[in-house]
Amino acid sequence: MRIRNLSIGVVVAGLSACVAAFGHPGHDEEESPFERYRRMKEFREHTEGRVLLAARNPNEESKDDGRSEIPATAAAFDPFVKLKAIKTRWDEEFLYIESNGIPDHQMMVGIRSWQQQVPIPQKYEGTNSWQVPLRPIPAKNPATTKNRFLRGAIAIGVNGVPIFNPLNNRGDDAYKFGELDEFGGHCGRADDYHYHLPPVHLEKVVGKGKPIAYALDGYPIYGYEEPDGSPVKKLDAMNGHKDAEGNYHYHATKEYPYLNGGFYGEVVEREGQVDPQPRAESLRPALPPMQGAKITEFQETKPGSFQLIYEIRGKQGEVNYTLNKDGSADFQFVDSSGNETTEKYTPQRRGKGRNPPPPSGKEGRRPPRGSKPPRDEGENPPPPREGEARRGKGSESGKSRIQSEKSGLKVTSSSVDRRGMLVVDCTCDGKGESPAVSWQEGPKGTKSYAVSLWHTAPDQEKSYWVVYNIPAEVTQLKQNSRGVGTVGMNDRRKGTFDPMCSKGPGVKTYHVTVYALSQELDLPASKATRSELLKVIEGITLESGTLDFEYERQEKSP
Structure with missing residues (x-):
């Protein structure tokens, strides 16, 4: 695929993708599960199998935004733009993807190594958007992702959900350690949902032979087959190769490295991750792992309210939470002995994107990235490990x-x-x-x-x-x-x-x-x-x- 010359400045494509499945602040009416099911059913009639798409805002009206001529990279994301799942825009250098990071498929079920995180929408928007180079540049020395780039994302799914290194931050295979759900994802310490495996299931939305993701160096990631449906031939150390026209791309594989095993294109590595990339905002302090727990169910009990059920040593525990329109969240923890703990978390005032340098002087110093709010002995702290x-x-x-x-x-x-x-x-x-x-x-x-x-x-x-x-x-x-x-x-x-x-x-x-x-x-x-x-x-x-x-x-x- 060749990318046409862009000379029209910044083009806004798509509509805002705030969270419908989680409740959308600023709208009085919420889409019922039945309305969502009806719309998904209509879309299924034009696709094969189960439709898996990112959460969308049902309150915004569709419109003809003149997207007939768009960069090839942006075209890969267009099915989810048309579904109002994400928002894209571009300039001469980058495609920008805005999303809430929440897919519309079952999450969390099947995780056997759980850090007590739950899915909470993120504000990947504005200056905190994902960005993919429109004209990737082959690197003189391609960088491997084995025991490198263990923080942050290495790719972005065409549904706007980030994809992290298949190796977790300890360098272990997250899939083999039981940390992932049935779709290859879980939540990070900011309650940010992301994949660690290639989202091949997205082919049921975008179609066979289309990219399912883009690595952050700008090269596409395809599924288990070539775009023409033929078997994948020999892959290089990056888990990719060139097609007959000399265009480089990566492939999903069923064994490690699963997706791009490195970066064929140029990227900047800073503090163990690709830079720049958006930052997930933590609403609540990170909790320790819960040993022996397995997640058996995650569901939306009513618009904006959710329930996660886990089993530990043959007994059941729950996490129930509601996301409020003011950005706060009410949590109820029920342990396997039936004891209840309640917490209310409110958002901290933080900037977007990568942190600017701290101002000089101790009094004006900004709080550390992702730090907990000041400890107040009068407040209820988060629940202990089971x-x-x-x-x-x-x-x-x-x-x-x-x-x-x-x-x-x-x-x-x-x-x-x-x-x-x-x-x-x-x-x-x-x-x-x-x-x-x-x-x-x-x-x-x-x-x-x-x-x-x-x-x-x-x-x-x-x-x-x-x-x-x-x-x-x-x-x-x-x-x-x-x-x-x-x-x-x-x-x-x-x-x-x-x-x-x-x-x-x-x-x-x-x-x-x-x-x-x-x-x-x-x-x-x-x-x-x-x-x-x-x-x-x-x-x-x-x-x-x-x-x-x-x-x-x-x-x-x-």
Whole structure:
């Protein structure tokens, strides 16, 4: 396909794609499930199989916007523009895609490794839109996505849903680790839904032989067959090749790398992701993983209200939430024991797109990207991990900041002061020593302990320290501990403590969790990452407790 010369400036194509399936602020009437079903049924009559399309705004009227001549890249997205699922526009260099990131197919069902996130619409619009080069430039040195570009998207589906690296932020295959739903997607730490596998199901909307996505370098991604329906021939290391006319494209495959295994075209890598790209806005703090949970159902109970059902150890839990027109959300958490917790989350005032440089001066400094709102001890914090107690801000009394439904281990630290701040010697600004950790004796039957120090960023979970096979008679690790238990791998794949060294300004919250286990672990230290530890101890954890603490990077002298 050849892209015609663009000389008409910015062309606006399509209509706004706010969330209908989630309730659309600013409109008094909502589309009923029956009306949506009727419209989808009418569209099905002109396509094969089940129609899977992004959420759309039913209140906007269609119009003839003169789209007969559009760039080839924009044409790939046009079926969803006509369905009012997304909005596109372009200039001389880029195609811009606006969407809410929410598909209109079943989400979340089938996930076996869940971070307690749920789908919430995003504002991928204006300066925070997705952008795809109209004239991709072959890179002199194509960049692989294997253990690179582990943050953010590497492609965008033609339905406006972003596609992340099939490897998660730890470098593990998200599909094989049970983190994805039946359509190859899940929600990130900003409750942003995205795929990690190629959305081949979109062929049922756009048709066979059409692109299902575009990599962020500007080259198209096709399904399992060539555009002419013939079998796919040899692919290069990027999972792509050139057609008979010399046009490069990628293909979906059923084995890793699944989609583009790198970037044949030029991209800019910054902080582990393609830059620029839009930013998901987090409405609520990220929560820790819920061990052993499997999502069995996700449904819209009424316009703007949703229910997620999970099973854990044979019992059922729920997350019910309503998205309000003012941008806030009301959550109800019902754990597997029937205990209820309610929360109300309100949007924080943030800018769009990539963060600008912070202003100079401590007083005018912007909050860190994705940071939690200031802690208010009078507010109800988010619910704890299923069966896990969270303890206080690190005071010697261990005052509980969050009450668990089940009593957990009391965890304290002499390396955390009474304000809940980690001492500088345990960070990269100081000596880089591992913090002291103390805990109460575990329940009867405890054979060993494990310790994990971790942090939840807006788009990933970071692991700084893993220690396991700590003898049952030991109930503390001293600061800069040596020779107690087995030290596993941190996120840098090193068997040591990785001192906190945040790149961004502002206070960050960290967590240290202690697990009382019914047996010692047969786990090689070279494979003992946090994710592997959590998988191995599933079913043998008798009790656990978490201490939350904070740290802020020190200002460097000019």
